[in-house]
Amino acid sequence: MTATAQDADAPAAAHFRFFALEVLRTRRLGHSFLRVTFGGESLADFRSGGYDQSLSLFLPPPGHEHTVLPSTDEDTWFGAWRGMPDEERPVMRSYTVREQRRTDGGVDEVDIDFVLHGDTSPASHWAGRAVTGRRIMAIGPAVAENKSVRFQPPAATDAIWMYADETALPAAAAILDRLDAGTRVRAWFEVPHEDDRLDLPTLADADITWIVRAGAGRERTEQVLEALRSGEPASAEAPYAWLAGEAGTVRAVRRHFVQERSVDRRAVRFTGYWRLGASEEELLAEAYAGQAPSEDPASEL
Ligand SMILES: Cc1cc2nc3c(=O)[nH]c(=O)nc-3n(C[C@H](O)[C@H](O)[C@H](O)COP(=O)(O)OP(=O)(O)OC[C@H]3O[C@@H](n4cnc5c(N)ncnc54)[C@H](O)[C@@H]3O)c2cc1C
Structure with missing residues (x-):
């Protein structure tokens, strides 16, 4: 589960539980990506729904090697965790x-x-120093059908349109992994470096445009919009758009699809995975204060 403000108020759904994860190995995938492979006995009960399945990791604070939580009880963990120094x-x-x-x-x-x-x-910082044997905790799926799989195209969908920056590329890759042979996909993936253009195996009929970032802030969003405007997606009667990445850019990309390409807004799934200038604590704090209009505290869309 990606923990949300609602989760803070209500007991964690039975669909999710705590897992103890141990680093087995790491592997550099590209300039910006490090794959960390975790094991652990509790993973026998882990049930990923695939696609863009997310989870919440608890990483040790500075000076600590492993993660220790005072409670993993679904009713009390949040208060116990928040109450720690x-x-x-x-x-x-x-x-x-x-x-x-x-x-x-x-x-x-x-x-x-x-x-x-x-x-x-x-x-x-933690990932850059991850070594075999380091232990962390996670709240993750115990059943495959759970609300942290956001990719849910309606049955009538005849084409998938995707935008992802590097933080959402793992999710996009996992979605492409699972699509049926011949599914029509038009995708725009934005990465910081040429070496981040990873191989993305898929049976889908996927047309991918890589956008290697050239600027920051507004310039960056403009570069993405330019790429979207110059690459006409294949025509579709019922497209489903899945968008994820930096919140400001995702918002602009959503506007592009809804306003410039007349995609039904109900067929656009968009999630801010991070926001320029804000840590995840700050995004969560906004969500608790009721300032984040989205269902997802990591999204300010
Ligand atoms: C559902 C979901 C799934 C996600 N999946 C992944 C995933 O698989 N892999 C992944 O790497 N990330 C993923 N993210 C994004 C990740 O949670 C954020 O990037 C997070 O902020 C990283 O935490 P941090 O401690 O490194 O930075 P924080 O302490 O949260 O942020 C510190 C500063 O760094 C900035 N920042 C955060 N991320 C980035 C970035 N990528 N590039 C540049 N600046 C950044 C923030 O704006 C802030 O100014 C996902 C997010 C969500 C909501």
């Missing part, structure tokens, strides 16, 4: 289950692809 409280962050599998040897594994975006942000 700042310097001891594990950092909660949203990530995507890139893949779940059971190896031939019967070991349950989960891959998470972290964007390394600098050393001062807790999750990026």
Whole structure:
């Protein structure tokens, strides 16, 4: 589950539970991506729904090797976690289950692809130093059909249109993994570096445009909009658009699809995965204060 303000008030749904994860290995995928493969006995009960399945990670605070939570009871964990002294409280962050599998040897594994975006942000910092044996905690799916799978195209969908920046590329890749042969996909993926244009195996009939970022802020959004405008998506009667990435850019891309391409707004699934200049704590604080209009505290759309 990506923990939300609603989750704070209500007991965590039975669809989600705590899992103890241990780093098995890491692998660099591209300039900005590090894959961390986790194992752990509790993963035997982990049930990813695939697609853009997300989960909440609890990472150790500075100076601590492993994550320790005072409670993993669904009724009390949130208060216990929030009540910890700042310097001891594990950092909660949203990530995507890139893949779940059971190896031939019967070991349950989960891959998470972290964007390394600098050393001062807790999750990026942690991932950059992840070594075998480090233990963290997660709240993740215990049933495959759960609300943290946001990719839900209506049955009549005849084409999928996608926009993702690097933080949402793991989710986009996992979606492409699962699509049926021949599904028509038009996708725009924005990455910081040429080496981040990863191979994305899929049976779908996918036409992908890579956008290698050239600027920051407004310039960055303009570059994305320019790419969208110059690449006409194949015609479709009932397209479904899935958009995820930096909140300001996602908002602009959504406007583009709804206003310039007349896509039914109900057929657009959009999620801010992060927001320029705001940590996930700040986004959550806004959600608790009722300032974030979206269903998702990581989204200010
Ligand atoms: C549902 C969901 C799924 C996600 N899946 C993934 C995933 O699979 N892989 C992944 O890498 N991220 C993913 N994210 C995004 C990730 O949660 C954020 O990037 C998060 O802010 C990272 O935490 P941090 O501690 O590194 O940075 P924070 O402490 O949250 O932020 C510190 C500063 O860094 C900035 N920042 C945050 N992320 C980035 C970035 N990528 N590039 C540049 N600046 C940034 C913030 O604006 C802030 O100014 C997902 C988010 C959501 C909501």
